[in-house]
Amino acid sequence: MRTLIRCLGDGHDEALHIYSTNAEVDTFNKEMILKLCTEPKLIEAEDYEKNKTSGKLTLKKVHCTKSDVCLPISILLAEGARVMLIKNEDTTDGLVNGVMGTVISIKDYSVNSLPSAIFVFFDNERVGKNAKLQKIICGKRCVGLKPSSEDIPLSTCVRKQFPLKLAWACTIHKVQGLTVEECVVDLNKCFTYGQAYVALSRVTSKSGLHIKSIESEKLDKKIFCDPDIVKGVAEMTRFLPEVEDEREEQTDIVQIMYHNIQGLQTHAEDLKQNPDFIGVDYICLTETWANQEFACFEMIGYDGFHLPRSQAFENDDSYYSSLKEMQHGGVCVFYKHSSETELCNLASNLECIVFKITTENILVATIYRTQKYNVGKFFGEFGDINL
Numbered sequence: 001m002r003t004l005i006r007c008l009g010d011g012h013d014e015a016l017h018i019y020s021t022n023a024e025v026d027t028f029n030k031e032m033i034l035k036l037c038t039e040p041k042l043i044e045a046e047d048y049e050k051n052k053t054s055g056k057l058t059l060k061k062v063h064c065t066k067s068d069v070c071l072p073i074s075i076l077l078a079e080g081a082r083v084m085l086i087k088n089e090d091t092t093d094g095l096v097n098g099v100m101g102t103v104i105s106i107k108d109y110s111v112n113s114l115p116s117a118i119f120v121f122f123d124n125e126r127v128g129k130n131a132k133l134q135k136i137i138c139g140k141r142c143v144g145l146k147p148s149s150e151d152i153p154l155s156t157c158v159r160k161q162f163p164l165k166l167a168w169a170c171t172i173h174k175v176q177g178l179t180v181e182e183c184v185v186d187l188n189k190c191f192t193y194g195q196a197y198v199a200l201s202r203v204t205s206k207s208g209l210h211i212k213s214i215e216s217e218k219l220d221k222k223i224f225c226d227p228d229i230v231k232g233v234a235e236m237t238r239f240l241p242e243v244e245d246e247r248e249e250q251t252d253i254v255q256i257m258y259h260n261i262q263g264l265q266t267h268a269e270d271l272k273q274n275p276d277f278i279g280v281d282y283i284c285l286t287e288t289w290a291n292q293e294f295a296c297f298e299m300i301g302y303d304g305f306h307l308p309r310s311q312a313f314e315n316d317d318s319y320y321s322s323l324k325e326m327q328h329g330g331v332c333v334f335y336k337h338s339s340e341t342e343l344c345n346l347a348s349n350l351e352c353i354v355f356k357i358t359t360e361n362i363l364v365a366t367i368y369r370t371q372k373y374n375v376g377k378f379f380g381e382f383g384d385i386n387l
Contacts, residue, residue, distance in 0.1 A: 001216070001219070001220060003206065004200070004211060004219060005216055005219070006206075007206065007209045007210060007211045008210075008211050008212075008213060008214070009210045009211070010184065010210060010212065010213075011182065011183075011184035011210030013032065013035070013036075013168075014032075014036075014082075014168065015182045015183055015184050015210065016167075016168070016169070016170065016175075016180050016182070016183040016184070016202075017168060017169035017170075017183070017184045017185075017186070018169070018170060018171075018172055018175055018183055018184065018185045018186065018199045018202065019169055019170075019171060019172070019186050019189070020171065020172055020186070020187070020188075020189040020190045020191060020195060020199075021171065021189050022171060024169070024186065024189065025169045025170060025171050028168060028169040029165075029166035029167070029168050029169050030076065030166075032082075032166070032168040032169075033076055033077075033078055033081055033166060033168075036080060036081075037078035037079065037080050037081055038078070039078060040076050040077065040078040040081075041076070041077055041078060041106060041109050042074055042075075042076050043074060043075045043076075043077055043106075043109075043114065043115065043161070043162060044063075044073070044074050044114075045063065045071060045072065045073050045074065045114075045159050045160060045161035046059060046113075046114055046147075046159070046160045046161070047059075047060045047062075047063050047064050047152075047157055047158070047159050047160075048060060048157065048158045048159075048160070049156060049157060050156045050157065050158050051156075052156060057158060060157070064152050064155060064157045064159065066152045066153060066154070066155060066157075068153055069150055069152055069153070069159060070086060070087050070150055070163070071086075071087070071148060071150045071159050071160075071161035071162075071163060072161060072165070073161075075161070075162060075164060075165065075166075076166070077103055077106060077118070077162075077164065077166075078103065078106075079103055079104060079105060079106060080102065080103065081102070081103045081166060082100065082101075082102055082166065082167045082168045083100070083101060083102070083103055083120060083164045083165065083166060083167050084098060084099070084100045084164070084165055084166075084167035084170065084174070085097060085098065085099045085100075085101075085163055085164060086163050086164065086165050087148055087150075087163035089145070089148065089163060090128075090130075090131070092130075093127070093128055093129065093130045093131060094122075094124065094126055094127035094128060094129070095127060095128055095131070095143070098174065098177070098178070099122055099123070099124060099127050100122070100123050100167050101120040101121050101122035101123055101127070101143075102120065102121050103118060103119070103120055103164075104119045104120065104121050104137045104138065104140060104142045105118070105119040105135075105137055105142065106118050106119075107119070107144075114147050114160065114161070114162070115162075116146075117133060117144040117145060117146055118144070118145050118162055118164065119135055119137060119142035119143065119144050119145075120142060120143055120145060120164075121137075121140045121141070121142050121143075122143060125141070127143065128143030131143045131144065133145075133146070145162060145163070145164070147160045147161060147162055148160070148161065148162065148163045172190075172195045172198050172199045175198070175199070175202055176198055177262070178202055179202060179203075179204060180202055180203060180204070180208070181203065181204050181205070181208050182203065182208035182209075182210075183202050183203055183208065183209065183210070184210045184211075184212060185199045185200060185202075185209065185210070185211050185212065186211075186212040187199065187211065187212070187214055187219065187222045188212065188214055188218075190222045193224050193225050193226045193227070194225060194226060195222075196222045196223040196224075197223065197225075200223075254281050254282070254357065255279070255280040255281050255282070256280065256281065256282040256283075256284060257276060257277050257280045257282070257283050257284065258284045258285075258286075259271075259277075259283070259284070259285055259286075260285075260286050260287050261285045261286070261287060261288060261289075262287045262289065263287070263288070263289040264285060264288040264289060264290045264297065264332065265289065265290055265297065266289070268297060271283075271285075271299075272299070272300075281335065281336050281339055282333060282334065282335050282336075282339075282357075283299075283302070283333070283334040283335075284331075284332075284333050284353075285331065285332050285333070285334075286330075286331050286351075287328075287329060287330070288306065288308070288329070288330040288331060288332050289328045289329065289330065290306060290308060290330060290332070299334050301336060301337060302334040302335060302336055302337065303334070303335055303337060303341075304332055304333060304334045304335070305332060305333045305343050305353050305355065306330065306331075306332040307330055307331050307332065307351065307352070307353055308329070308330040309323060309324070309326050309327075309328065309329030309330045309351060310324055310325070310326065310327065312324075312330070312349070312350065312351045312352070313348075313349050314348060314349055316349075317349075320349050329351065330351065331351050331352065331353050332353070333353050333355055335355075339357060340357065340358040341355055341356070341357055341358070342355065342356045342357075342358065343355050344356055
């Protein structure tokens with residue numbers, strides 16, 4: 001808590017602002033576009049009536065009122081505006097819901113019709129590399145977006161609109177999985193468990209985290225986890241024996257790093273370059289998203305155990321069968337060539353690797369992830385463990 005209190009401060013306006021509610025996000029984004037951009041343009045969606053027989057589209061004079069659609073009725077945009085893609089356009093080319101960038105050009109804008117294209121310079125240079133419409137503008141490779149179409153549920157209407165929203169600020173829900181160098185977090189209106197953790201863990205360093213003014217007592221109450229997780233951990237079977245005797249002070253140190261990687265194959269180079277992992281004795285990873293071809297991944301100086309989700313569960317229950325069919329997930333352990341490590345198969349129907357380390361003393365360690373309670377854990381037992 002002391003660390004978080006030291007991060008209290010407003011930060012600068014153009015850093016990503018993270019709020020709990022859509023209303024807070026909309027207010028900040030409108031303030032920013034009016035403050036930083038000249039000639040903002042209101043881009044109105046085009047709603048069409050679709051003929052059931054011929055499929056012909058007829059432009060409606062008024063918008064459909066259905067709210068359960070992705071594409072908005074209108075977007076206030078401008079050149080220089082920070083934006084987020086809100087719809088998967090091409091998953092193979094990185095044009096997916098959540099990627100962020102800056103509007104560089106709005107082509108053929110008029111009040112009565114949609115622009116022909118909006119050119120966006122995405123933060124991630126790999127996004128849109130294979131897009132059909134690309135252009136170098138002011139020395140930047142920009143991806144040209146065309147209006148997207150969406151059927152409006154429970155009607156014969158179709159909406160055409162650009163799949164974008166302003167993104168100087170985003171909700172906590174929208175930034176899950178995002179990593180930035182700097183952000184401003186407002187926790188005042190957090191309303192459920194896990195929100196604060198997601199918001200506070202987006203930055204790469206403490207210096208890049210700014211927390212909007214909040215009383216320390218109130219801040220403490222905003223950070224809490226799902227009661228079901230607390231209950232679930234308490235009810236889990238304990239695989240490690242209780243140790244009551246006091247051990248003599250040990251001089252040996254085993255260094256173990258635990259990390260939720262969310263895709264080993266995708267983040268392999270990130271793992272290898274991360275200084276926190278260099279030289280440690282054991283690397284325990286959850287959510288590896290690696291398949292049976294794990295052997296093709298090489299961590300120099302290490303051997304490894306891997307258990308993909310599809311091999312962790314049996315078909316003896318409908319719930320476990322559904323998990324077995326998943327192609328992602330899994331856990332793995334890398335260990336130094338010089339260590340004496342033994343794999344122990346002590347559990348079934350659990351994403352779990354149990355391994356034993358042979359030294360002057362014995363460490364029995366378990367790395368697992370449970371689907372029922374969505375918990376990732378590492379347990380170990382040794383004279384001295386640095387995590």
